[in-house]
Amino acid sequence: MSTKPTVNPHVSCDCVVFGFDNEKLNVLLIEQSYERLGDKVQNALPGDHVWEEESLDEAAGRVLKELTNLDGIFLKQFKTFGDPDRLRNPKDLAWLESYRKKPATRVVTVAYYAFVRMDDFEPAASSFAEKVFWQDVQDIPQLGFDHNEIMEEAIEVLRRDFEVYQVGLELLPEKFTLSQLQNLYEIILNRKLDKRNFRKKVIKERVVTPLDEKQKGVLHKPAQLFELNAANDPSGLRS
Amino acid sequence: MSTKPTVNPHVSCDCVVFGFDNEKLNVLLIEQSYERLGDKVQNALPGDHVWEEESLDEAAGRVLKELTNLDGIFLKQFKTFGDPDRLRNPKDLAWLESYRKKPATRVVTVAYYAFVRMDDFEPAASSFAEKVFWQDVQDIPQLGFDHNEIMEEAIEVLRRDFEVYQVGLELLPEKFTLSQLQNLYEIILNRKLDKRNFRKKVIKERVVTPLDEKQKGVLHKPAQLFELNAANDPSGLRS
Structure with a gap:
C-alpha cells in the first residue's frame, strides 16, 4: 500500500513481551514521550491502534516493531480488555488529549504475549516511545491505562500454559x-x-x-x- | 441506568453456546429476521454490539439473553476476531444495511463460549432472532459473517481445554x-x-x-x- 493507512480509533493492540536474563523474568516496557505528559513520565506496554486494513495479528506485530524495533516475533493473542473505564485515569487522559482527536473514545484493546531470547534482540525506542527497557516482572511499576491488569493476566496465562504445555521454555x-x-x-x-x-x-x-x-x-x-x-x-x- | 444505552458500533460479542443431548454435541444458533434479508434466511451465532457503558463480559451475557432468552450463563472469552473483511459477504452486507447506520464500519468481535445442560434451559428467540435452535456441531450450515471460523476455533479451544482440564464435562x-x-x-x-x-x-x-x-x-x-x-x-x- 502506498497510501497512508487509516487508524481505527476504537481498537488497539498491546504486547506483553517476556524475556529471561538467566536470573529474572522480564517484560518489555516503554516510556511514553515526555513532552506529551508535561514533565511526567508514564510507563506502559508497547501498544497502539490498529489500522483499518490490517488484521489484529498484523497490527500487533507492526506496533511492536514501530515502538521497540523488535521484528518477526511470534505474538499470541490471549485476551481482549474492554472495561469502559480503562482510559479514564487523569494522567492517561492528559496523554491521550495530546495524541488523539477524540480522547474520550472508548478503546477496546486486544492483548498479545510473546517470548524472546534476550540475546537475540536489541530493542530500540522509536515513534512515541521515549525509552524501551526490560523490567523484572516481580517489580512492575505503575503502568498507564489498564496495563498492570493486562500484565497480571499475561503472567497468569503464562503460568497456566507453562504447567500444561511448558510454553515459555523458549525463553532460555x-x-x-x-x-x-x-x-x-x-x-x-x-x-x-x-x-x-x-x-x-x-x-x-x-x-x-x-x-x-x-x-x-x-x-x-x-x-x-x-x-x-x-x-x-x-x-x-x-x- | 434509566437512559437508553448507546450502542458502540465498532465492537460486538458473539456467543458459542454448547449443549449435549446425550448423543450429539450441539451449538445454539439463531436465524436472523426474514424481512431484513428479503426472502433469505441467514443462520448465525447469537451476537450483537456492546453498549458504551458495559464491559465485554456484561455485553456477552446481555446479548445472549436478548436473542435466546438464556440467562445467568457463565460465558468465557476465548478469542477476538478482527479480519478487516469479516463483514463483507454480500448477503451479510444486505442484512447490515437494513440494520445499521454505517454498514461498512469495521467491527471487531469478542467471542465467548459457554456450556449448558440442555435440560435446564429453554431457549426462545427474541429481538432480531427469528428462531433459535440447537444444531449438531458436526453438521453446521453456512453461517453469517465469520461465524463458521469462530465456531471452528471454539471447538478447537474446547478440545484443548477438555484434554487438559476436562472442561466440558459440565455439559452432562x-x-x-x-x-x-x-x-x-x-x-x-x-x-x-x-x-x-x-x-x-x-x-x-x-x-x-x-x-x-x-x-x-x-x-x-x-x-x-x-x-x-x-x-x-x-x-x-x-x-
Whole structure:
C-alpha cells in the first residue's frame, strides 16, 4: 500500500513481551514521550491502534516493531480488555488529549504475549516511545491505562500454559545450566523447587539434554550446559 | 441506568453456546429476521454490539439473553476476531444495511463460549432472532459473517481445554450412563475410543462416581447411572 493507512480509533493492540536474563523474568516496557505528559513520565506496554486494513495479528506485530524495533516475533493473542473505564485515569487522559482527536473514545484493546531470547534482540525506542527497557516482572511499576491488569493476566496465562504445555521454555538461551532452568521454573510457577528433585525430574522427563560442554568465564566452578530436548515438546508450540 | 444505552458500533460479542443431548454435541444458533434479508434466511451465532457503558463480559451475557432468552450463563472469552473483511459477504452486507447506520464500519468481535445442560434451559428467540435452535456441531450450515471460523476455533479451544482440564464435562446431565459419557468424549476429542479401556480409565481416574440407580424408561437393558466426581476437578473450572 502506498497510501497512508487509516487508524481505527476504537481498537488497539498491546504486547506483553517476556524475556529471561538467566536470573529474572522480564517484560518489555516503554516510556511514553515526555513532552506529551508535561514533565511526567508514564510507563506502559508497547501498544497502539490498529489500522483499518490490517488484521489484529498484523497490527500487533507492526506496533511492536514501530515502538521497540523488535521484528518477526511470534505474538499470541490471549485476551481482549474492554472495561469502559480503562482510559479514564487523569494522567492517561492528559496523554491521550495530546495524541488523539477524540480522547474520550472508548478503546477496546486486544492483548498479545510473546517470548524472546534476550540475546537475540536489541530493542530500540522509536515513534512515541521515549525509552524501551526490560523490567523484572516481580517489580512492575505503575503502568498507564489498564496495563498492570493486562500484565497480571499475561503472567497468569503464562503460568497456566507453562504447567500444561511448558510454553515459555523458549525463553532460555540455546545453552543453559540447570540452575538457570530452575530459576525460570521458579519464577513462572512462583514457588521454590527442591534442587535435587528438580534435576532428577527434568532429566528423567527428557525436558533437557546434557551437552558435552561447560560454562565459560565464570568465577565459580563451571556448571554443565544443557539444551532443550526438541523431541519433548508436548505442545508442539515451541519452534 | 434509566437512559437508553448507546450502542458502540465498532465492537460486538458473539456467543458459542454448547449443549449435549446425550448423543450429539450441539451449538445454539439463531436465524436472523426474514424481512431484513428479503426472502433469505441467514443462520448465525447469537451476537450483537456492546453498549458504551458495559464491559465485554456484561455485553456477552446481555446479548445472549436478548436473542435466546438464556440467562445467568457463565460465558468465557476465548478469542477476538478482527479480519478487516469479516463483514463483507454480500448477503451479510444486505442484512447490515437494513440494520445499521454505517454498514461498512469495521467491527471487531469478542467471542465467548459457554456450556449448558440442555435440560435446564429453554431457549426462545427474541429481538432480531427469528428462531433459535440447537444444531449438531458436526453438521453446521453456512453461517453469517465469520461465524463458521469462530465456531471452528471454539471447538478447537474446547478440545484443548477438555484434554487438559476436562472442561466440558459440565455439559452432562446430572446423572448419565457411561455410554453417554463416552459419546461426549468421542465427539469432543473427534476420535473413537475403546469401550473397555474407556470405562476402566474413567472409573480408575475417579472422573465419575457410580450411583445406586439405573436408567428408567428405556427399551434395552437399563444401564447404571453415574455422576461426576466433584472432587476430581483438576481445573477448578467446573461449578
